[in-house]
Amino acid sequence: MKLFSQYHGKRMIVSGQGPLVENAQILGFKNVVTVDELRMAFPVLDMVDLQRRPKTTPLPRNDFPAIEGVLLLGEPVRWETSLQLIMDVLLSNGNPGTGLATAPYPHLPVLASNMDLLWMAEAKMPRFGHGTFLLCLETIYRKVTGKELRYKGLMGKPSILTYQYAEELIRQQAERRGWAAPIQKLYAVGDNPMSDVYGANLFNQYLQMAKHERAEKLGASGLLKQRSSATQSCASILKTTPRPCGFLQQRGIDRIAPAMKTEEKQSRDGRC
Structure with a gap:
């Protein structure tokens, strides 16, 4: 805000x-x-x-x-x-x-x-x-x-603007630590498929589009303009939590944005 x-x-x-x-x-x-x-x-x-x-x-x-x-x-x-x-x-x-x-x-x-x-x-x-x-x-x-x-x-998640802001903060931290090599891949870890995972997948799609169109066109839509970002992709990880989420899985909500690859961590018995 x-x-x-x-x-x-x-x-x-x-x-x-x-x-x-x-x-x-x-x-x-x-x-x-x-x-x-x-x-x-x-x-x-x-x-x-x-x-x-x-x-x-x-x-x-x-x-x-x-x-x-x-x-x-x-x-x-x-x-x-x-x-x-x-x-x-x-x-x-x-x-x-x-x-x-x-x-x-x-x-x-x-x-x-x-x-x-x-x-x-x-x-x-x-x-x-x-x-x-x-x-x-x-x-x-x-x-x-x-x-x-x-x-x-x-x-807030799943807004792309939120992930752009997080990317900028990570870039600033890397500069303060003196890391010479740019960060090329981000991992977004969360326990809510409808916001955490979906938002990360949207941001990953944005990064793929930016590779070809660059950030100028997307900047005109109100999103943060990328400053020569080296980030190539963002992987979403649905983490294991002790909270029940079978209701979401039964309705296929955990398979959001099927066209994009989503990395998930699940327990051995398949429950969240």
């Missing part, structure tokens, strides 16, 4: 958990408002929970600064509240206290990270990740407007 400096000064609504304002500021965003702060400013927007509905109709506000973008850092706790208020921001062009006859398009810039659809915890079945929340938001936006929700930036 630090790479998107053009949005650091904009007023962004931030969604997720934990110290959201502090986390956003660490990433460079100087002017953020949380979903809870927006809900407090406009109580009538959050109507799903009957216990939280306002007992009286509050006076309309016209002193709330317009929101200029959406920052999605992770899955929130109250999905219905976040989905509703983020949609209000997008459909009102950043002025949720008002209404527009037609939804603006292109909509306000949306930045998102942590795109895992599912993840494994102590439960026997996969748990919803932030990718599931993003899918809900995309589906609602498409159903309401008839148009696609567009992201200005997607960070």
